[in-house]
Amino acid sequence: MPVATPVSPRVFKAIEKSDIHTLACCREEDIRAILPCLVRMSLIAPLDHSEECIAGRKVILRILSGIEVVNSLVALLSIDFPALEADVKKEQQLRQKLGGGNQGESVLVQNLANGLALEFECSDPTRRLRLLLSELLLVMAQLI
Template identity: 55%
Template sequence: MGHRHDVTPQTFEAIRTVEVEKISSLTETEIRPLLPCLVRMSLCAPLDASEEWVEGRKHILKILSGMEIVNSIVALLSVDFNALEVDARKEQHLRQKAGDSESLLSSLPCPALEFERSDPARRLRIIISELMNIMNQ
């Protein structure tokens, strides 16, 4: 299980105000809970096209480029969540129709092993299926 990282008041203030200088002064431990937000900010087309934000965005990308975990976050943020929702609804419908005994992923011999081998979208599908199993018990 991963480590829990609390958000310090200075970390919260840095992300709340999106002050790149404050963000870049944070330690890796302090910045870790902000990674999904920072990755999303750096990858999405900005509404602010000012030169100041363009430079700030470059600086955030520089910070992120030194952290290996960022690749996993990028992969998860790249998942087609609309397709995932459609699949989850199909899964739910199939379970209701078959009396909760059937699943689109019911043929997995070892969900944990399949999870480790899968791409991010498939991993999320496996998690959804397992959550449905838990909810139906």
Template identity: 45%
Template sequence: MTECTSLQFVSPFAFEAMQKVDVVRLASLSDPELRLLLPCLVRMALCAPADQSQSWAQDKKLILRLLSGVEAVNSIVALLSVDFHALEQDASKEQQLRGLIKNGERQDEESLGGRRRTDALRFLCKMNPSQALKVRGMVVEECHLPGLGVALTLDHTKNEACEDGVSDLVCFVSGLLLGTNAKVRTWFGTFIRNGQQRKRETSSSVLWQMRRQLLLELMGILPTVRSTRIVEEADVEMEPNVSVYSGLKEEHVVKASALLRLYCALMGIAGLKYSII
């Protein structure tokens, strides 16, 4: 039988061997020929056969021996072992969730119904945190419920263990405003501007919560000065215990740069105004 290094189709010899389940002929196939038949062979080895004879049991052992030397078999076994019924149910749930988000308000904090929808989805994600980032991705993809996207990010940020690194909130909002998608940028900028137009921004507002969290992160890296008295150079020698401004810590430089970049984007693109929390 002629060797072929780059087969694109099953040879007639191999097809006939599979059709007749001729294990001896299958064993004589070259590796490239055998590779094209792997899904069928794996299926034969996994499924309970109708033939319960001793001869088929021996043939099955030979098939398993053939498959044992092929590394790609493990991936095929994993694929064929998928519970397709459960997969269909998960897909159905995702479609229902996507319809709920798609039917949601483009600016969810503008109406009572929008806020209720955001709260409901937020609580559901708190019950199942593994789905929170997936829901957030759908929110951005559909350009609906921006408050929900920020709320889920705030919840995720609070659960983060990293203190010195850039938070998920900073990364998320920066990505929305500084990304290449103009539609997303306009959508989120409208959320910021509309939120500031309300007469009184309460602590229940997602925008208020976002501003507060960013302020806390900023305060957490700012240098502190224990003494407000201006210390002359001569005084430092006389009073070595007096603490003076020491500058930003090296481990906070990246986070400070990210926050500065974000605040510039919030004010320049989204029109964020200074306010007292």
């Protein structure tokens, strides 16, 4: 299992002060731990529409464009977590009514065309997360 490298003081100070130009000079290995933060910064609508802010966003996008794992982070950050949480709560209530282990009816997983593993491999990130949560709830119900 790979060990997570700590954020260097230089990178920490740069992200703390929003020093985009210092971040642009860092190696990919140095900024890997803060990639979710940078992706989030690039996705949210800016409150500041000044030239400096727009230039900073362009630099962030330039930094992120060369890193392959960023696409996965964007997909995960695009998930509608409040709706997913509501579905998990409905799923828990449904499983309590049906006696826990029954997976026939499910709010999280509908229309399972292939086997679970194949469905997971072929699905988008939201569907993968739904499959994972459904399986976790099934395991939790079996432990109780």
